Amino acid sequence: MFTFRNIIFKSGIIVSFILVFLIIFSYNGILDYYHLSKKKQLILLDNKKIIEKNKRLARQINRLTNDKEYIGHVAKHEFGMAAADEFVFRTILPRNIEEKKR
Numbered sequence: 001m002f003t004f005r006n007i008i009f010k011s012g013i014i015v016s017f018i019l020v021f022l023i024i025f026s027y028n029g030i031l032d033y034y035h036l037s038k039k040k041q042l043i044l045l046d047n048k049k050i051i052e053k054n055k056r057l058a059r060q061i062n063r064l065t066n067d068k069e070y071i072g073h074v075a076k077h078e079f080g081m082a083a084a085d086e087f088v089f090r091t092i093l094p095r096n097i098e099e100k101k102r
Contacts, residue, residue, distance in 0.1 A: 024030045062069040075081040082088045 015062070022029070064074070076083075080088075
C-alpha cells in the first residue's frame, strides 16, 4: 500500500535522477564543460605557437632593417643574388639518363 512517505521518497528519487541527468547532459552541463575545456587547451596551444612565430618574425624584421650582413645572407641564399666581386656558376644536369645517351 502506498503511504504518503513512500510516495514522497519515490518522488524524491525520481526528481534526483532528473536533476543529475540535467546536470550532466544539459546545455552548459558537465559534458559541455569537458568539451569546452579541451577546446580551450587547443586554442591556448595555438596561441603559444602564434606568439612564438610573431617573436621570430619580429627578430627577422629587426635584423632585416639593421643588420647588413644578414641582408646579404638572405639575398644570397634565398634570392640567389651575388656580390659584385663574386662569380656564380650554374650547372645544368640532364633530367634522366636516357636524355644523356641520345
